[in-house]
Amino acid sequence: MSNIPEKRTIDMQVIGDWVEPNSKVLDLGCGKGELLGYLMRQKQVISTGVDLDFERITACVERGVSAYQGDMASFMAAFPEGHFDRVICSRTLHELHNPASVILEALRVGKTLTVGFVNHGFWKNRFYTLFQGKKVKNLIYPTEWDESRPANPVTIADFEAFCKRKEIKISRRVHLLGDWKSPCRLFPNLLSGYALYDLSR
Amino acid sequence: MSMTDEVAVEPKSGKSSNHLAPGDVGIVVPHDFVYSHPFAFKSGQIIPGFTLRYETYGALNATRDNAILICHALSGDHHCAGWHKAEDRKPGWWNNIVGPGKAVDTNKFFVVCANVIGGCQGSTGPASIDPSTQKAYGIHFPFVTIADVVRSQKLLLEHLGVSELHAIMGGSMGGMTAVQFSIEFPAFVKRVLAMATTARESAQAIAFNEVGRQAIMQDPAWNQGDYPRDGGPRVGLAIARMMAHITYLSDTSMDRKFGRRRTTLQNQEGVPALDAPFEVESYLKHQGQSFINRFDANSYLTITRALDNFDLAQGYTSLEKAVACVQSECLIVGFESDWLFPPEQNREIALALLKCGKRASYAELATDLGHDSFLLESEELYAIVRSFLGRKTNATDFAI
Numbered sequence: 338m339s340n341i342p343e344k345r346t347i348d349m350q351v352i353g354d355w356v357e358p359n360s361k362v363l364d365l366g367c368g369k370g371e372l373l374g375y376l377m378r379q380k381q382v383i384s385t386g387v388d389l390d391f392e393r394i395t396a397c398v399e400r401g402v403s404a405y406q407g408d409m410a411s412f413m414a415a416f417p418e419g420h421f422d423r424v425i426c427s428r429t430l431h432e433l434h435n436p437a438s439v440i441l442e443a444l445r446v447g448k449t450l451t452v453g454f455v456n457h458g459f460w461k462n463r464f465y466t467l468f469q470g471k472k473v474k475n476l477i478y479p480t481e482w483d484e485s486r487p488a489n490p491v492t493i494a495d496f497e498a499f500c501k502r503k504e505i506k507i508s509r510r511v512h513l514l515g516d517w518k519s520p521c522r523l524f525p526n527l528l529s530g531y532a533l534y535d536l537s538r
Numbered sequence: 539m540s541m542t543d544e545v546a547v548e549p550k551s552g553k554s555s556n557h558l559a560p561g562d563v564g565i566v567v568p569h570d571f572v573y574s575h576p577f578a579f580k581s582g583q584i585i586p587g588f589t590l591r592y593e594t595y596g597a598l599n600a601t602r603d604n605a606i607l608i609c610h611a612l613s614g615d616h617h618c619a620g621w622h623k624a625e626d627r628k629p630g631w632w633n634n635i636v637g638p639g640k641a642v643d644t645n646k647f648f649v650v651c652a653n654v655i656g657g658c659q660g661s662t663g664p665a666s667i668d669p670s671t672q673k674a675y676g677i678h679f680p681f682v683t684i685a686d687v688v689r690s691q692k693l694l695l696e697h698l699g700v701s702e703l704h705a706i707m708g709g710s711m712g713g714m715t716a717v718q719f720s721i722e723f724p725a726f727v728k729r730v731l732a733m734a735t736t737a738r739e740s741a742q743a744i745a746f747n748e749v750g751r752q753a754i755m756q757d758p759a760w761n762q763g764d765y766p767r768d769g770g771p772r773v774g775l776a777i778a779r780m781m782a783h784i785t786y787l788s789d790t791s792m793d794r795k796f797g798r799r800r801t802t803l804q805n806q807e808g809v810p811a812l813d814a815p816f817e818v819e820s821y822l823k824h825q826g827q828s829f830i831n832r833f834d835a836n837s838y839l840t841i842t843r844a845l846d847n848f849d850l851a852q853g854y855t856s857l858e859k860a861v862a863c864v865q866s867e868c869l870i871v872g873f874e875s876d877w878l879f880p881p882e883q884n885r886e887i888a889l890a891l892l893k894c895g896k897r898a899s900y901a902e903l904a905t906d907l908g909h910d911s912f913l914l915e916s917e918e919l920y921a922i923v924r925s926f927l928g929r930k931t932n933a934t935d936f937a938i
Binding site for chain 2: 361398404405416
């Protein structure tokens with residue numbers, strides 16, 4: 338497995354390709370604003386990030402990224418339908434208490450929703466649990482269960498079934514192998530390490 | 539809204555050399571800006587001229603664009619950093635954040651702070667002499683609004699040769715002034731940093747101010763606002779201050795600071811005496827007593843009225859419409875334990891700005907000190923202030 342900063346770059350490039358220049362972008366769980374900073378430079382987007390942590394908001398401010406400290410659901414509730422051209426939810430999904438309502442709300446305030454997540458159906462994760470009999474621990478999730486944030490692991494199969502059930506249109510999908518670089522063409526739920534989707538209603 | 543804690547422990551270094559501490563601006567001298575043209579208030583009332591007392595720290599650069607205007611809260615003044623005399627017990631009210639190398643770095647910025655119009659620390663206010671009557675204005679002083687505070691301070695900045703504000707910042711009423719300034723003069727302000735503030739005073743905040751005003755006006759010495767300079771409703775003003783001071787703190791911080799400790803022992807039978815007050819009582823009494831020595835009761839009425847009438851959305855159909863003209867980049871900081879201007883009211887400003895597509899951020903500090911948290915010595919607060927002020931305006935100048 339390659340190191341994590343490199344993986345973040347791959348994630349940025351795929352989402353960066355999808356983002357239209359000068360569009361209004363909202364990043365849910367924006368962290369230190371790396372992705373939005375990148376999109377502001379590359380695509381001149383009008384960006385806003387939402388995160389829960391004061392120090393991460395400070396990092397956004399330092400970068401010149403507009404950021405709002407607070408709960409993403411109540412933030413989105415303040416905005417009218419279709420206010421953002423694109424809402425991004427990159428590696429945040431598995432930490433949400435109520436993923437369905439966040440996704441549906443993001444599809445209300447955003448014309449498009451981009452989702453990126455680590456596929457917990459990836460064969461290495463399955464083998465780890467099967468043979469170790471333990472919570473998955475790797476470069477992406479390096480902590481023991483007792484020091485991990487509550488996670489709600491999601492697989493490609495789970496996610497696609499969800500979109501079908503909620504009648505969410507998948508306009509683009511990218512499945513990457515375990516290196517998070519090479520495209521995965523077969524059996525994505527087993528062979529893909531990272532998945533990206535562009536969704537709309 | 540208050541000044542910093544009046545019963546603060548003396549610094550360890552000994553008070554005589556406080557002003558020489560590294561990172562402090564040292565001994566400062568206040569100045570008076572005398573505007574000798576008629577000044578019309580929003581109410582339509584006109585005074586023939588006014589004085590604003592102010593201080594500056596640091597130097598204006600050649601392009602005249604490194605100025606930061608600091609706006610004070612209800613009971614604050616122009617003295618926000620440094621010391622007036624070597625033997626002063628305390629420095630300016632925001633000395634912890636303003637100084638060489640501090641979050642508001644006076645090596646980089648030309649920092650200006652003025653006492654508001656309607657105030658009583660050297661600026662023209664109700665205690666000033668009305669040239670037409672040769673008596674103090676008293677309650678006949680024009681009705682002051684935050685917009686009037688803004689417009690008078692803009693004249694000061696022009697006088698100082700400031701071509702644009704790098705930033706305007708303040709907490710509480712200072713935050714209101716900062717946001718209002720960027721609405722009145724959108725092109726003049728690059729950055730707005732407003733803390734512990736609100737877009738409009740809530741019924742609760744108005745209610746507290748009204749109790750304070752009633753304490754003053756029910757004091758017979760108030761005499762319809764007509765009282766001698768060294769007299770006036772000292773009891774009423776002290777009570778107003780005591781009550782208001784409670785709203786600047788929090789249950790947790792008061793409990794930590796005072797608990798149920800008493801200043802004097804119970805009497806010999808172990809029965810609590812009526813004159814055996816709790817520490818919190820003597821603290822508030824001290825707050826009240828020191829306040830009446832530096833504040834004018836009519837100014838208190840004037841400025842609390844300005845606060846109560848503050849409503850950014852007034853005259854617009856919504857708060858978004860009110861901030862639609864803002865060109866500044868904005869940072870709003872709320873404090874978790876602030877129950878006077880709670881986080882929700884700070885969020886509302888940031889959300890309105892974001893809804894209009896403005897560059898605005900909202901951050902919230904988890905302190906337990908209540909409304910006065912914005913005066914707190916907090917590395918986290920310094921870091922975000924430094925980031926916001928120190929950065930170039932254009933995000934594309936920065937690498938990942």
